[in-house]
Amino acid sequence: MLTDAERARYARSIPLLGEEGQEALRRGSVLVIGAGGVGSAALLYLAAAGVGTIAVADGDRVERSNLQRQILHTEDRLGENKALSAARAMAERNSEIRIRAIPEHVSRRTLPELARGYDFVIDAADGPAAKLMINDGCVAAGIPFCHCGTSGLRFQVMTCLPGRTPCVRCAFGSPAAGGPGSTLGPACGAAGSVAAAEAVKYLAGRGELLTGRLLMGDLAAMSFRTVPLARDPDCPTCGAAASRAP
Ligand SMILES: [Zn+2]
Numbered sequence: 525m526l527t528d529a530e531r532a533r534y535a536r537s538i539p540l541l542g543e544e545g546q547e548a549l550r551r552g553s554v555l556v557i558g559a560g561g562v563g564s565a566a567l568l569y570l571a572a573a574g575v576g577t578i579a580v581a582d583g584d585r586v587e588r589s590n591l592q593r594q595i596l597h598t599e600d601r602l603g604e605n606k607a608l609s610a611a612r613a614m615a616e617r618n619s620e621i622r623i624r625a626i627p628e629h630v631s632r633r634t635l636p637e638l639a640r641g642y643d644f645v646i647d648a649a650d651g652p653a654a655k656l657m658i659n660d661g662c663v664a665a666g667i668p669f670c671h672c673g674t675s676g677l678r679f680q681v682m683t684c685l686p687g688r689t690p691c692v693r694c695a696f697g698s699p700a701a702g703g704p705g706s707t708l709g710p711a712c713g714a715a716g717s718v719a720a721a722e723a724v725k726y727l728a729g730r731g732e733l734l735t736g737r738l739l740m741g742d743l744a745a746m747s748f749r750t751v752p753l754a755r756d757p758d759c760p761t762c763g764a765a766a767s768r769a770p
Contacts (some may be wrong), residue, residue: 525547526538526543526546526547526550529620530546530550530574530620531543533574533620534546534573534574537573537574540730541724541728541730542728545728545729545730546574546728548727548728548729549573549574549575549576549724549727549728550574550575550576551576551727552575552576552577552643552644552723552727553575553576553577553578553579553641553642553643553644554570554575554577554578554579554642554643554644554645554646554723554727555578555579555580555581555638555639555642555644555645555646556570556578556579556580556581556645556646556648557581557582557630557645557646557647557648557649557654557658558581558582558647558648558649558650558654559580559581559582559584559594559596559597559606559607559609559610559648560582560584560590560593560594560606560648560650560712561593561594561674561707561709561711561712561713561716562646562648562672562674562712562715562716562719563580563582563594563596563610563646563648563716564593564594564595564596564597564610564712564713564716565595565712565713565714565715565716565717565719565720566646566648566672566716566717566719566720566723567580567596567610567613567614567716568595568596568613568614568617569716569717569720569721569724570614570720570723570724571614571617571618571621571623572617572618573720573724574618574620574621575621575723575724575727576621576622577621577622577623577624577642578614578621578622578623578624579623579624579625579626579638579642580607580610580611580614580623580624580625580626581607581626581628581629581630581638582605582606582607582610582626582627582629583605583606583607583627583628583629584605584606584629585603585604585605585606586601586602586603586604586605586606586609587602588602590606592708592709593707593708593709593712593713594606594709594712595709595713596609596610596613596614597609597610597613598613605625605627606627607625607626607627607628608625608627610625611623611624611625626638630649630654630657630658631657632657632660632661635657635658635661635662636661636664636665639661639662639665639667640665642667643667643668643726643727644667644668644669644670644722644723644726644727645658645662645667645668645669645670646669646670646672646719646720646722646723647659647669647670647671647672648672648716648719652696655671655673655692656692656693658671659671659684659691659692659693659761660693660761662684662686663684663686663687663691663761663762664686664761665686666686666687667686668683668684668685668686668726669683669684669686670682670683670684670718670719670722670723670734671683671684671692672715672716672718672719673715674707674711674712674715675705675707676705676706676707676708676711676744677707677708677710677711677742677743677744678711678740678741678742678743678744679711679712679714679715679718679740679741679743680715680738680739680740680741681715681718681719681722681734681738681739682695682734682735682737682738682739682753683722683726683733683734683735684735685733685735686762687762688735689735689736689755690735690736690753690754690755690756690762691755691759691761691762692761693756693759693760693761693762694753694754694755694756694759694761694762694763695738695753708743710743711741711743714741714743715741718734718739722734734750736752736753736754737750737751737752737753738750738751738753
């Protein structure tokens with residue numbers, strides 16, 4: 525049962541999600557890896573939406589050059605760990621949820637333990653190596669996750685239900701070389717908003733997920749499209765050989 529305070533707070537969501545959907549959000553848990561531009565939008569919307577348990581992992585500190593797009597962080601938190609800054613920003617918006625700050629970089633070694641027990645993971649990390657690490661870890665653990673990427677004014681998002689829908693390696697193969705690039709806040713925000721919507725839909729059991737397709741947006745051209753994806757039977761992460769591996 526929702527409390528009267530929850531009915532008031534979520535009055536605009538309950539018509540869409542139902543009381544049972546809102547209760548499912550309260551029971552739900554999401555781990556967001558990365559409290560940068562994409563993570564900022566995702567985390568703020570998840571906290572506001574009433575996801576009951578939200579964890580955020582990031583080992584970096586807030587720098588002045590982050591403020592242009594990473595709307596979780598503020599001038600007075602320059603130098604603070606980003607996961608701790610993110611936790612403060614979420615707590616200011618919703619005191620009725622549980623927030624866990626993980627002030628460290630997630631690695632292939634630590635991901636299984638950190639992600640254990642979470643219903644959904646959002647990849648808001650930087651760089652292809654981290655994204656493939658999150659993909660491999662979530663597929664191995666069987667945890668649904670949303671992959672996000674941004675470059676300049678372009679962004680892309682897909683959701684994977686491990687063992688059922690294409691994973692990131694099915695879609696992209698091996699990681700491309702890349703480094704910190706230029707980007708604008710709205711591109712990060714678009715990807716993070718879509719990821720938050722995927723998490724909310726998954727937890728509440730509403731709508732159609734971005735599975736088996738990749739959403740690609742370009743805010744310079746203002747074009748948005750989805751391209752279909754298929755599982756790769758030879759995928760090293762989720763293909764037949766991977767599932768036979770010990
Ligand atoms: Zn795959």
